Amino acid sequence: MTTSPAERPGTRYDIAVLGAGPAGLAAAVAAAGQGAGTVLIDAGARPGGQYWRHREGDEGALHHGWGHFRRLRRGLSAHGADYRPGHCVWHVERTEAGFTVHATREGSPRTVRAKAVIVATGAYDRQLPFPGWTTPGVFTAGAVQALLKGHGVPAGRRIAVAGTGPFLLPVAAGLAEAGVRVVGVFEAGLPTAFGRHPLATLRNLPKLAEGAGYLGTLLRHRVPYRTRTTVVAAHGTATVTGATVARLDQRWRIVPGSTREIDCDTVAVGYGFTPQTEIPLQLGCAMRRDADGSLVARVDARQRASVDGVYVAGEACGVGGAQLSAVEGELAGLHAAYATTGSAPDRRRLAGLLRRRAAQRSFAAALHRAYPVPDGWQTWLERDTTVCRCEEVTAGAIREAVDDLGATDPRAVKLYARPGMGLCQGRVCGYATTCLVARATGRRPTADDLRGMATRPIAHPLTLGALAAGDDSGGDDSGGG
Amino acid sequence: MTPPPFAFTFDGRLVRAEPGQSVAAALIAAGHRSWRHTRAEGRPRGVFCGIGVCFDCLVTINGTPNHRACLAEVRPGDVVSTQEGAGRDDLAC
């Protein structure tokens, strides 16, 4: 890619899109298609985000909707959007003229200025702690998926897939098709509740067919699928040597006498997703607690956040799958372009997008209701079970901060016992810590509790050198490479 | 045509990698599970989240610590070694 005039340092774009997954790609293509000067910034080496993660040279063998991805990738260059891979955004600052996006590329600072920003930073696997979950060989379900789809590497030889939510199915099916022995899919929930939402079901038949396809694959490979069952402990020191599986009651407490040992060398686990919201939080955007218990950015019908010039699309404003992310991205891209360039809105296109967004959001809401995470998982923990992996803070230490030191909210517990103070800044343990503290203090977690564990002035750890180097506006970022 | 596999070293041993793989993926493919010990308890850690979120997979590459092995693309001749602790002295967060 050559350096276009718009890329010269100091130039201001109309729109900076943060994240190149389904939401960000769709946003950048839609915005650039309207003639807005658009830059697409992403931490990854290749576009696609989590859903279209691929290796160099991989042309879609393992992917759903690959045609859609190729159209978006072509659209990026056809409409002249600047694409900047390998850029980790650590801070977005509001200025008089718009926004300054601070990023690092291979440790060196990069800044980008734009009139509007579209945050499309996606989500990562939500985790619940359990005894042994820090043992090497316990991976997030997403990690196992990323290793397979992005690198062609099976995470192990005998894999137990556990947790809750529809995402466990493609992970298990992908492994089985790659020839890995999947010893079982252990779904903690009982997703029959889904049948009670006939409208959402009817409007989204293709997605249900996709799910049925995965179940068919599991059946063909004789992979057992168990509901109200999960992995409650992993064993081994240097690596996983087995796991304990238990049946759960409605509130996810272990059914007495139901535990059994399984032979596996790997556990893939995930309990839904946690949206990456540090940038909307940095900008002071209004947040809310979504139906799945996650903190997400509030958006209006145009995907606008509460702060002027900030749009949020995809999982950062609510988990709902790749198709919903792409629809929200397109809407955000169009509206940001109309607002910054003054071009005339295309009513028919918008109406179609709004219809699809409504259908997919109702499907997502039905899924969230069908896969709740009740707090009985807290009874799987021992006092010495690690909750914060970075600072090695145990469930017992969190309890003590509440019982003995009088902490009443996650922020205070964080100060006393240090969960969430390590390098991941509470991304991994934030949800669990919030739930543990809320329950220990006899209440339900609120958006404010979640915010206490999710606020990060610096979205990505960076070296002090990069921080000291500060602004690069006099430097050269040729982008594209 | 896909480019041919190449080698790098991990704690002095040769490891094979495919072009485009992360350091973590190549190590896992070669049967390794951990390449760091935690600061407080000295526990082994390797990949957990696989996408750059958890910082469990920190590793030293060509003498520089704190690379996330799940994100860093491995290159021919890289010298990769086990990291002790989180080595966060030079990090701001």
Ligand SMILES: Cc1cc2nc3c(=O)[nH]c(=O)nc-3n(C[C@H](O)[C@H](O)[C@H](O)COP(=O)(O)OP(=O)(O)OC[C@H]3O[C@@H](n4cnc5c(N)ncnc54)[C@H](O)[C@@H]3O)c2cc1C
């Ligand atoms: C590991 C993992 C694997 C998944 N695999 C599948 C799958 O196979 N099938 C499926 O149906 N769903 C999968 N999902 C669910 C997935 O989240 C959604 O389906 C879909 O990818 C969401 O699209 P999005 O555009 O909202 O976000 P994402 O696809 O998550 O894209 C967000 C992008 O933003 C970038 N980003 C985030 N923060 C920053 C920052 N600070 N600076 C720069 N860039 C940043 C990320 O690198 C990423 O490219 C997976 C999720 C995870 C976490």
Ligand code: FES
């Ligand atoms: S495995 Fe989580 S950051 Fe690399």
